[in-house]
Amino acid sequence: MGRAPCCEKVGLKKGRWTKEEDEILARYIKEHGEGSWRSLPKNAGLLRCGKSCRLRWINYLRADLKRGNISEEEEEMIIKLHATLGNRWSLIAGHLPGRTDNEIKNYWNSHLSRRAADFRDGVVVNVDLSKLPGGGKRRGGRASRGIMAASKAGKEKKMKQKEKDKGKNKVAEAEKQEQERKEDHDMAVSTPASSDSQQCATAQSEEQAQASASGVTSAGPEEEDPLALSEEMMSALLGPGSPKLEVGLDGSCMYSDSGPSVVDRESGPTGDVAQELGDKAIMDWDLMGLDISTGTAADDMWDSLVWDYAADMDMAVPDGGHRQQQEEEVMSDLFFLDNM
DNA sequence: AAAGTATTCAACCGCTACGAT
DNA sequence: CATCGTAGCGGTTGAATACTT
Structure with missing residues (x-):
């Protein structure tokens, strides 16, 4: 006999919460406190399952939630914590007052993971974006939060775009230097992460790459590395x-x-x-x-x-076989580089 | 202006840990 | 000890939206 569903699904509302629902939920929790999520929607008169109510409260309605963009300090914190804790978002959120695990998870997936993935293999590729099809320009897509905020004012938008380009140049410069360093040191090739057991090493690799990309090695004194290991x-x-x-x-x-x-x-x-x-x-x-x-x-x-x-x-x-496999991965990476 | 595409993020889903019975 | 109910967590999805062509 299978377990009964956590909530009666029939007739329950799904999707986005309305303002009215938010008010009802917030008012109810204010009066009765958190907990008893299963019975809450029934008592409060909401056509939602308890799970949905709990999530809505935790991720959106709680009074102690911090609104607005993730600050540089918070971002740095997330990166460091993720390097240590992995995808344990609730633990990470515990170190960031006012931030929810869901928010951090989303931020990681949309902002940070790609950045990390770009350098994950530890093989930093020096690519001239202007030589790519379309001149390396982005083809559509929603702007990042920072850019969106900047786009509120036209002048600010242009300014931000400048900064963005500056950042790109910074990354490209770091990549270039990394490439040069690689040529100088034949053996200075980082290992691709091949399993969870190497997560720590991967994180270290990410940090290394990010530190590199952020200008630690090449930027002038005015560039403060936001990801430096403090x-x-x-x-x-x-x-x-x-x-x-x-x-x-x-x-x-x-x-x-x-x-x-x-x-x-x-x-x-x-x-x-x-x-x-x-x-x-x-x-x-x-x-x-x-x-x-x-x-x-x-x-x-x-x-x-x-x-x-x-x-x-x-x-x-x-293990010889495993080693050979990893060596092949590295050689594959190098081959890929040669054919860029 | 419209179409196409990328990105974000709120919300859902499935699983698991844990306490109660 | 086994079963059940609940809370919580992390992965995934899809609507909304911004941006480019």
Whole structure:
């Protein structure tokens, strides 16, 4: 015997909520409080299922919801949290007061995932958009929120368009530099993410690429990298009361002893091993077997990230067949590049 | 101005975890 | 322990809309 449906579907309204329905729901919850979603629509006189009511309340009607565009800070937070938590939108939303999981999920899917996907393979392609069919112009489609907001005023619109183009140039410049760097370092090829188990590495790869794309390595001093790995951000990721993270000269992440508490070396957030060095605990971030070596200064961390592909394979993928498969993927990527 | 296309986002759907019985 | 009901989560869908041609 199958389970009874969560709500009586017959005769219930679906689709967009009307203003009247919103008012009824909001008024009812104001009087009776949240909960009992199954009985709520009946009691409130709504022709909706409880699930729909709950969703409408949580995602739209709650008083503490933040309206308006996602700020740069929030966007940065989402990116970092997603790199750590994956698609656990409710958890991510928990770190962003006033934002719902649905909103964040939508924002990710429409704004951020594509950006991430562009760099997912770690193979950054330098493409002259002007040489593409149509001169690389977009063929229709709704503008992003930022552009939409700017389009409210004609002058602002033009200004925003300029900024947009500037951003494109910035990305292209970063890609160009990345390409040059690749030519300089034959082995500096990042690994394509091939499974969920490499999500952390993928996230790292994304961040690397995004940091690159945002001008860390090429932009002038006026360009502030919105996606830079900040100490505050990482500390926030580790939860309240966590010590600050510092990036060591050798690429290891280091907990500063200035933090309010000492991190249990056995249960670091994502690090596999912690070792004592003086009065500091140093985390060697394994990152799912991907070795990351950095340059000599933490400031240049992203600039000088080197993904030692061969070494990774030896260490992380002992299985010969799997290794060969991944090597083929990389070769495939390179072949694709050659034929661009 | 109309048609075509891309994008956004509210809402739905299916699944699962968890508490109650 | 098994079953049921509920809440919550993440994936997906489709209408609305913006933009280009």
